[in-house]
Amino acid sequence: MMKKKLLEVNDLQINFKTYAGIVQAVRGVSFDLYEGETLAIVGESGSGKSVTSNAIMKLIPQPPGIYAGGEILFDGRDIVPLTEKEMSKVRGNEIAMIFQDPMTALNPTMRVGKQITEVILKHNKKVTSAEAKERAIKLLDLVGIPMPEKRFRQYPHEFSGGMRQRVVIAIALAADPKLLIADEPTTALDVTIQAQILELMKDIQKKRNTSIIFITHDLGVVANVADRVAVMYAGQIVEYGTVNDIFYNPRHPYTWGLLGSMPDLKNNEKEELRTIPGSPPDLIHPPKGDAFAARNEFALAIDYEKEPPMFKISDTHYAKTWLLHPDAPQIPIPDAIQKRIQGYLEEAENSGK
Amino acid sequence: MLKYIFKRLVYILIALYIIVTATFFLIQLAPGSPFASERDFPPQIEAQLNAKYGLDNPWYVQYKDYLIDTVTFDFGESMKYKGRSTNDIIAESFPISLTLGIEAMLISVGLGILLGVIAALYHNRFPDYLSSTIAVLGISVPSFILAGLMQYFLAFKLDLFPVSGWKGFSYSILPATAIAITHAGFIAKLTRSSMLEQSSSDYVKMARAKGLGKWTTVFKHTLRNALLPVVTYLGPLTAGVVTGSFIIEQIFAIPGLGKHFVTSITNRDYTVIMGTTVFYSIILLFAVLIVDILYSVIDPRIKLKGAKK
Incomplete structure (x- = not known):
């Protein structure tokens, strides 16, 4: 329907x-x-x-x-x-x-x-x-x-x-x-x-x-x-998708950062609370290129030059980062985040979703 | 509620006692006597006069007499205007002062709130600047200057109002305005800042989110919450209108109570001083009580102590 x-x-x-x-x-x-x-x-x-x-x-x-x-x-x-x-x-x-x-x-x-x-x-x-x-x-x-x-x-x-x-x-x-x-x-x-x-x-x-x-x-x-999630950064939507897209397959480094800065209670691991370094840009003079570049540990050279377009990942999932460009180096989701996603998946399975 | 009012009445009595006592001793300390301004008369006559009014008694006897006078609300004959009792003077001149006072309060509250609301609604735009200018002018120009200016331009030059006297409603407009304008300016400032404060609060935004119009929001939501500081000012306003009327009544030659209040002091007219002081005190104390009750009517969060629902 x-x-x-x-x-x-x-x-x-x-x-x-x-x-x-x-x-x-x-x-x-x-x-x-x-x-x-x-x-x-x-x-x-x-x-x-x-x-x-x-x-x-x-x-x-x-x-x-x-x-x-x-x-x-x-x-x-x-x-x-x-x-x-x-x-x-x-x-x-x-x-x-x-x-x-x-x-x-x-x-x-x-x-x-x-x-x-x-x-x-x-x-x-x-x-x-x-x-x-x-x-x-x-x-x-x-x-x-x-x-x-x-x-x-x-x-x-x-x-x-x-x-x-x-x-x-x-x-x-x-x-x-x-x-x-x-x-x-x-x-x-x-x-x-x-x-x-x-x-x-x-x-x-x-x-x-x-x-x-x-x-x-x-x-x-x-x-x-x-049902759906839009992740906003500096006045723009940087990643958009269903809940499953965002939680199980996040693609934007900012979304990784957000997921990483939640305290992980599920894996019962002792770790320091992670943060995203730096602070949001000044929106009177928005930075050239990707607004998140300055805080992004995976930033590419082009991030400082040109604003990325929305890349389509699936019919429901979009993200605004040059990392998704076919020519970009393949950067896997950081380990700590990957571990959390694993935790969510297991939990979802256990609760019989 | 009744319990609260009863409690407050007791406080009023205590306050009155203190006022009466303080006034009595201040008068005792002041040099001169009611008969000092009259022609020289032999000491025998002065002694007789003093004896007649009980002024030759030791101070504690006089104090006791005054307290009895106050409790029975019979202040006796004026020492200056022979044959007129203090109560008569009050009864004769107070209605005039009351009319003037009520008119002045209505003007100041009405004009003040109106200017304040307009200023807040058109924040940082022309109507705001205009009404703020009027308010500041109102606060800074003393009432007697304004009275003189109005008498000269509105009454004498343009002949719109009578210059002075007290023979009807048109005679009351200029003096009431002269008293009111300072307070109106003050209330406008209070209303403006408190409206601005309330306008940025969530419940006003919520009212807009409900789909209510601009003016509906102001009258149904913002204004009532913004008026609390203005209500606070009503107590001092009453006092201000009363004291303001002393000067204005002189300027406009109005036979009100304010004139007697001032002249009785320079005349050392002891009985009239006591009578008018007690009378004004009662009015002010009750004004404060009414303001406190108004609080709880306007804002349900304020519970009167000792009041039970």
């Missing part, structure tokens, strides 16, 4: 005007998202993942933000040229967002119930406030909040962090959106609550066939929730 393409981002470029100069935060990002699928965008801080997600919501403040090029096709319609008024019908209604920090994402002086019904009433003109209330209580129940009738009348400060994130999810789901953008939804939560929230999101996706863009820097979470 062919899945329907819900979102198509083509060569998106976002700049920010600052006193120091123009920051090229997103430099030509393209990806597709199908109905009911989860795309994880991973990358370190400042790689442009949050800017990309805010750009899809058109929540980039302009100025200083500039849509410098590219298109965002949602359901076949380009939303970049939409006016603020047209966009307000899309936001919350067709595309909704889950924020990183539930402690600050809710209005502290408004009752939780009203923050949910507000969305329902805004996007459904025919719904009465009594019906909206009923739906809000159902939503609170859906996201696993006990005693929803009582909770409906409470203020955010009367909720714990995990419960607040559930409320944020309920708000995001209120108008039954087709696309959910989750911007590091579990970063601010402790590990047990993280797992609950991830389960909840997977559960909701199954029930409602919602597409999710999941922004995170936690590869452990990615393996858990995503």
